[in-house]
Amino acid sequence: MKASELAKKRQQSYKEEKLAPPPKIFLPGEAEGTPIFLKQRKHRLTIIGGMPGAGKTAYTTIQTALSLSEQGFIVLICTYEMHEDAIIDRLWSNGHEIPCNDIDDYKLTDIELDELAADSRLNCIFITTPRTVSDVHKYINENIYADPDLYDTKKPEVVIIWDYLQRIPFHSELSAAKDRVSANLQDILSINNTLDVHSIVLASLNREGYHLTSMEAFKEAGDIESDTDMAVIMRLGYQKEGNWVPVPKELLNQARKNKQVNIIFSMVKNRHGAEVEYVMGFDKTVQKFRPETYDTVLIDATDIYKKSKKAEVIKNNNNGKVVNKNGK
Numbered sequence: 001m002k003a004s005e006l007a008k009k010r011q012q013s014y015k016e017e018k019l020a021p022p023p024k025i026f027l028p029g030e031a032e033g034t035p036i037f038l039k040q041r042k043h044r045l046t047i048i049g050g051m052p053g054a055g056k057t058a059y060t061t062i063q064t065a066l067s068l069s070e071q072g073f074i075v076l077i078c079t080y081e082m083h084e085d086a087i088i089d090r091l092w093s094n095g096h097e098i099p100c101n102d103i104d105d106y107k108l109t110d111i112e113l114d115e116l117a118a119d120s121r122l123n124c125i126f127i128t129t130p131r132t133v134s135d136v137h138k139y140i141n142e143n144i145y146a147d148p149d150l151y152d153t154k155k156p157e158v159v160i161i162w163d164y165l166q167r168i169p170f171h172s173e174l175s176a177a178k179d180r181v182s183a184n185l186q187d188i189l190s191i192n193n194t195l196d197v198h199s200i201v202l203a204s205l206n207r208e209g210y211h212l213t214s215m216e217a218f219k220e221a222g223d224i225e226s227d228t229d230m231a232v233i234m235r236l237g238y239q240k241e242g243n244w245v246p247v248p249k250e251l252l253n254q255a256r257k258n259k260q261v262n263i264i265f266s267m268v269k270n271r272h273g274a275e276v277e278y279v280m281g282f283d284k285t286v287q288k289f290r291p292e293t294y295d296t297v298l299i300d301a302t303d304i305y306k307k308s309k310k311a312e313v314i315k316n317n318n319n320g321k322v323v324n325k326n327g328k
Contacts, residue, residue, distance in 0.1 A: 031276035050234030053256040058287040069124035080167035164202035182223040237264035238296035260294040
């Protein structure tokens with residue numbers, strides 16, 4: 001088709017969208033005072049990756065799902081990491097700021113359970129574990145698009161949250177992880193286009209790439225980089241000399257033990273806007289992210305590095321045996 005003909009078609013669609021713009025998908029958090037959002041028709045695929053302990057499931061599968069339901073979206077959680085009961089527990093904990101321990105230790109009263117089960121936001125959230133692409137199509141068509149209670153005056157806007165990419169079993173016949181990820185991504189893009197939905201996909205980071213601020217931090221980064229519209233990396237952070245920086249590798253175990261941590265969100269790809277960075281506090285007790293951050297007390301990484309190098313030198317000079325100052 002000629003570009004001039006395409007331009008006329010685009011002119012008409014632009015006028016129609018101007019009168020009824022597609023809804024924006026707002027995510028929890030702000031960057032420089034501006035809310036983080038996705039454009040429904042342009043951002044077809046969003047990837048969110050995080051190191052262990054960064055709360056990527058709490059942020060995306062739980063808090064984002066609740067936020068999207070409040071915005072009027074229908075959310076389908078495709079879970080391969082957690083049982084559906086565990087997701088419900090986290091939705092209760094996050095949505096009502098109930099300590100996870102209260103749920104785990106069965107401290108909730110019957111009245112509290114009645115209130116939690118009656119949360120209207122849960123009417124817009126679906127949870128399933130599809131094993132094939134056809135399972136996804138069937139579930140959405142039969143449980144969402146065919147449900148008259150979900151219709152207002154138009155077809156419901158659906159966002160699929162995949163938790164997480166490396167565990168999706170659509171192509172278990174492929175032995176190489178890279179091939180499975182590539183095939184899964186193509187399936188997700190096909191589902192998005194066929195069903196007119198948006199997908200937010202959780203993904204693992206390379207262990208060596210926890211501190212990279214580029215697409216290389218993702219496992220099987222090549223396919224992810226080419227297919228995604230927006231990619232965000234979540235890392236534990238702390239303030240050093242007035243700036244937010246990732247927690248050094250040698251301090252990660254120490255940082256993860258804190259019940260309240262700070263998470264740096266680094267946008268490493270954005271096809272339709274600027275690549276921004278923002279910080280949120282993560283309260284593990286209720287699995288909730290907050291705009292405010294927490295004080296983080298960490299031993300200076302430089303001191304640890306110097307001590308480790310000093311011990312290494314002593315070890316190398318004594319045939320592999322570490323000695324104290326007295327030579328013992």
